[in-house]
Amino acid sequence: MDIPSQYNLDSYHYDLPEQSIAQQPADCRDSSRLLVYEDDNDQMSDHVFSEIVDYFKAGDLLVVNDTKVFPARLIGRKETGGRAELLVLEYPNTVTHTADDANGKVSQAEVIGLTKSSKRLKVGQKIIFSSSFSAEIAEELPGNKMKVRLTFPGDIEQAFDTYGQMPLPPYIKRDNGENSQDRKRYQTVFASETGAVAAPTAGLHFTDDLLLKIRKKGVKVARLTLHVGYGTFAPVREQDIRKHNIHSEYVTVPKETAEEINRTNRDGGRVWAVGTTSVRSLEFAADSGGVVHEVSDWCKLYIYPGYEFKVVRNVITNFHLPGSSLLFLVSALIGRENLLRCYKHAVADDYRFFSYGDAMLILGNREKLTAQSSS
Secondary structure, three states: OOOOHHHEHHHHOOOOOHHHEOOOOOOOHHHOEEEEEEOOOOEEEEEEHHHHHHHOOOOOEEEEEOEEEOOOEEEEEEOOOOEEEEEEOOOOOOOEEEEEEOOEEEEEEEEEEEEEEOOOOOOOOEEEOOOOOEEEEEEEOHHHEEEEEEEEEOOHHHHHHHHEEOOOOOOOOOOOOOOOOHHHHOOOOOOOEEEEOOOOHHHHHOOHHHHHHHHHOOOEEEEEEEOOOHHHHOOOOOOEHHHOOOOOEEEEEOHHHHHHHHHHHHOOOOEEEEHHHHHHHHHHHEOOOOOEOOEEEEEOOOOOOOOOOOOOOEEEEEOOOOOOHHHHHHHHHHOHHHHHHHHHHHHHOOOOEOOOOOEEEEEOOHHHHHHHHHO
16 A cells, blocks of 8 residues: 555655764854744745844743753773773663762662673673773663663762763764763753753754843743653654654653743744754643643654644754654644755755754744644
């Protein structure tokens, strides 16, 4: 049976020269480029990101994801001397104080991670990061994952900060895992809630000064938290994208954010979502009537063409990998053909793609959202 084009994985591929993949961030966060697509009149225009302030109006609400990336990539040695790596997939919420030694407190935490070495590590083997920080394989899990027991001095945040590296996506090439600016630039200026292993990249373009200018126009800024997981990079292997098993990520939409969104909608303002993570969070927290509720839960919402948006129309987003679930999400908002036309323009005009790349602003059609919410 033929798969309709909007559900066919092959329909979400586009040609991208390797040199279009940004390896470094822009010199200044808000000096990156911005492609604006206006859904109501099907128009594209080219800008600098700092010019986004001109599109806001008094009474609008900007919703940002304040998750904070932790240095989840740990590089060490096996007890036999061979190089080994551990990528921690979830920030440990529980740390056990086990003992005190001559150097102070010793603690342990169990985490889920991916390991990399010349030979697959087995249960009981260790990775040594320092004389006082190590990881022992506790259990093999499906999907090449491992349950790992970390032993470290002091607190877990200090251990990651001292010995870890930022978990940059695989398409950003670094000889030593990270460079001197990655620790700062692969993090938004509003990051505060530790737990992500990938940055909500649309937020990387904002500066404190730009946010101040936006607020001065009478725009409020609200926060939510979605801890971006490794699954965001997971390839889609189903030819029929409807069969794809989307990854889960933990979402917190505070009561005050939900109330601010609902108030903005009632008063005729526009809700702006920074990134696909904010889109996913808000749609997850909304009921069928478009009312957003306080929530703290695992989100497995899968958005692809045919999805009827309940809250979001205006979206600030980066350019996404071909054939990715994030590309499906944005296609659901403005249509696959429209999106790929925007991407074709961006490639031809030398926009920079992916995490450290340029941005896209989608100005949605409010009437379209209203019609969906009332149907």
